Amino acid sequence: MTGAQALPQVIDGKAAAAQVLAEVREQVLGLKEQGLQPALAVVLVGSDAASQVYVRNKILRAGEVGIASLEYALPATCTLAELLDLIAQLNADSTVNGILVQLPLPAHIDENAVLQSVDPAKDVDGFHSENVGGLSQGRNVLTPCTPAGCLRLLKNTLGDLRGKHAVVVGRSNIVGKPMAALLLQADCSVTVVHSRSLDAAALCRQADIVVAAVGRPNLIDASWLKTGCVVIDVGINRLSVGGSSRLVGDVDYASALTKASAITPVPGGVGPMTIALLMNNTLIAARQQWAAQGTL
Ligand code: GUN
Numbered sequence: 001m002t003g004a005q006a007l008p009q010v011i012d013g014k015a016a017a018a019q020v021l022a023e024v025r026e027q028v029l030g031l032k033e034q035g036l037q038p039a040l041a042v043v044l045v046g047s048d049a050a051s052q053v054y055v056r057n058k059i060l061r062a063g064e065v066g067i068a069s070l071e072y073a074l075p076a077t078c079t080l081a082e083l084l085d086l087i088a089q090l091n092a093d094s095t096v097n098g099i100l101v102q103l104p105l106p107a108h109i110d111e112n113a114v115l116q117s118v119d120p121a122k123d124v125d126g127f128h129s130e131n132v133g134g135l136s137q138g139r140n141v142l143t144p145c146t147p148a149g150c151l152r153l154l155k156n157t158l159g160d161l162r163g164k165h166a167v168v169v170g171r172s173n174i175v176g177k178p179m180a181a182l183l184l185q186a187d188c189s190v191t192v193v194h195s196r197s198l199d200a201a202a203l204c205r206q207a208d209i210v211v212a213a214v215g216r217p218n219l220i221d222a223s224w225l226k227t228g229c230v231v232i233d234v235g236i237n238r239l240s241v242g243g244s245s246r247l248v249g250d251v252d253y254a255s256a257l258t259k260a261s262a263i264t265p266v267p268g269g270v271g272p273m274t275i276a277l278l279m280n281n282t283l284i285a286a287r288q289q290w291a292a293q294g295t296l
Contacts, residue, residue, distance in 0.1 A: 006261075008257055008260045008261055008262055008263055009157065009261065009262035009263075010262075010263065010264075010265055011153055011156075011157055011232075011262055011263060011264045011265075011269060012268070013149075013153060013264055013265075013268055013269040013270055013271065013272045013273050014268050014272045016152060016153055016156055016272075016273060016276075017149075017272035017273050017275070017276035018272075018276075020152070020273070020276035020277065020279070020280055021061065021064065021065055021276050021279060023280075024065045024067075024276070024279045024280055024283050025064070025065040025066055027283055028065055028066040028067060028283065029066060031286075031287075031296075032066065034296070036286070036290060036295065036296065037066070037067070037068050038067045038068070038097045038098070038282050038283055038285075038286035039067065039068040039069070039070065039095055039096050039097050039098070039282075039286075040058075040062050040067055040068070040069050040070070040096075040097065040098040040099075040100065040124065040278075040279075040282045041069075041070045041071075041072065041090045041096050041098065041099050041100070042055050042058055042059060042069060042070070042071050042072070042100050042102065043072045043074070043083070043086065043087070043090075043099070043100065043101045043102065044071070044072070044073050044074070044102045045074045045075075045076065045078060045083065045101075045102070045105050045106060045109065046074075046075070046076030046105075046106050047076060048104070051102045051103075051104070054102060055071065055102050057275055058100070058275055058278060059071055061275045061276070061278075061279060062279060062282070065279050067279060067282055067283070070096065072086060074086070076106045078109075080108075080109050080110055080113060080114070083101075083105075083109060083114055084113070084114070084117050087099065087101070087114070087117045087118055088117070090122070091117075091118070091119040091122065094289075094293075096122065097122060097282060097285050097286035097289055098122055098124035098281065098282040098285050098286070099118050099119070099122045099123065099124065100124055100125055100278070101114055101115070101118065101125075103174070115127045115128060116128060116129060120141075120142075121285060121288065121289060121292075122285055122289075123142050123285075124142060124145075124278060124281040124282050124285055125142075125144060125145065125278075125281075126141065126142045126143045126144040126145070126148075126178065126281070127144065127173070127174070131143070132173075132177075132178070135178055135181045135182070135185075136181050138185050142281050142284065142285060143178065143182065143281070144174060144175070144178040145273075145274045145275070145277040145278045145281060146174065146175050146179075146213075146234060146270065146273075146274045146277075147175055147178045147179035147182050148182065148277045148280075148281075149270055149273025149274050149276065149277045150179060150182075150211055150232045150234065150270055150273070151179075151182045151183070151186065152273060152277070153232060153264060153269075153270070153273060154186075154209060154230065154232065155186075157230055157262050158209075158230060161183070161186040161187065161188050161209070162186070162187040162188075163187065163188070163189070164188045164189070164208040164209050165188065165189045165190075165191070165206055165207050165208050165209070166180075166183040166188040166189070166190050166191070166207060166208065166209040166210075166211065167190075167191045167192075167193055167203055167204050167206070167207035167209070167210050167211070168180045168183070168190065168191070168192045168193070168211045168213065169193045169194075169200065169204065169210065169211065169212045169213065169214050169219075169220065169250065170192075170193075170194065170212070170213035170214040170215070170234075170250075171192055171194045172213065175213035175234055176192060176194075176213050177192075179211050179213065180192050183209070183211075188209065191203055191206075191207070195214075200224075201223060201224045204220065204224040204225065205224060205225065205226050206226065207225075207226060207229055208226070208228075208229055208230065209229065209230050209232070210224075210225065210229055210230070210231045210232070210251075211232045211234065212231070212232070212233050212234060212235055212249065212250035212251050213234035213235065213250065214235065214250050215235055215237060215250065216235070216237070216250055217235065217237040217239055217248045217249075217250065218248055218249075218250070218251070218252040219235075219250050219251070219252075220250060220251045220252065220256065221251075221252040221255040221256065222252075222255040222256055222258050222259045225256060225259040225260060226259070227259050228259075228260075228261045229259065229260055229261065230260065230261060230262045230263070231251055231256055231260045231262070231263040231264065232263075232264050232269070232270060233249035233250055233251040233253075233263070233264050233265075233266050233269060233270065234249075234250065234270050235248070235249040235250030235251070235266065236249070236266060236267070236271060237249065237250070247266055247267050248266060249264075249265075249266035249269075251263070251266075253265065253266070
């Protein structure tokens with residue numbers, strides 16, 4: 001016998017997302033038989049190329065699972081007041097169950113004012129402070145889609161997460177902070193590593209679970225990892241090499257393969273899960289609204 005390590009499991013985010021989407025589609029079909037259809041409004045401000053791709057994919061995916069979608073494209077020059085006015089209309093429209101404002105917004109628009117203007121019951125991104133607070137208190141609220149997708153991948157891979165040491169690399173409002181809250185709720189011991197951490201690699205080496213969400217291509221290599229750890233790579237970074245470009249994560253994939261027991265690829269790992277969980281959140285929001293109205 002040699003001491004060679006078994007090949008790590010490549011965590012298939014496309015397959016896991018397909019499973020979530022199939023469950024959502026089945027439930028949406030059931031609701032349609034009762035004359036109900038969930039609807040998602042997606043608001044895009046400006047013409048950021050990556051945001052346009054994300055929005056197009058969200059609309060496509062909604063169609064595939066039977067969720068109605070409404071797309072609102074505002075020019076980059078729109079004012080905060082115009083955007084708030086649109087959101088107020090969507091809040092008041094009982095046929096709209098979910099509202100998503102694609103980020104980033106143009107610099108002149110106060111992002112916090114916009115996120116706080118979304119009705120928390122329709123906040124399918126989970127970015128309103130009421131939902132953020134609810135998550136940190138362990139209440140059952142709408143939860144940010146990317147970290148919720150990462151948690152599903154981890155549970156699919158490891159089963160029970162209780163007692164595991166999870167290190168989250170990055171402290172953004174969209175991923176790092178809600179990811180830490182979700183892992184804590186799943187009974188992990190959680191460390192958040194960030195740009196001011198004194199020895200990020202040493203902290204990471206103690207982790208059973210590493211979730212990387214910093215937006216720095218190939219930052220984390222095998223020297224950051226404990227043998228047998230599970231790695232979830234949220235990074236989507238476009239690297240230009242010669243005349244062409246390719247997507248890489250925050251984890252140096254080839255290097256990490258020598259240590260991890262399981263790892264998400266980029267692309268095909270976390271990315272597909274984010275949209276699947278958005279559809280799931282829209283379904284949850286719709287059900288809760290209809291239940292509150294006595295329709296369901
Ligand atoms: N931009 C990057 N990620 C996200 C996300 O999860 N939601 C929204 N609304 N915008 C984003």
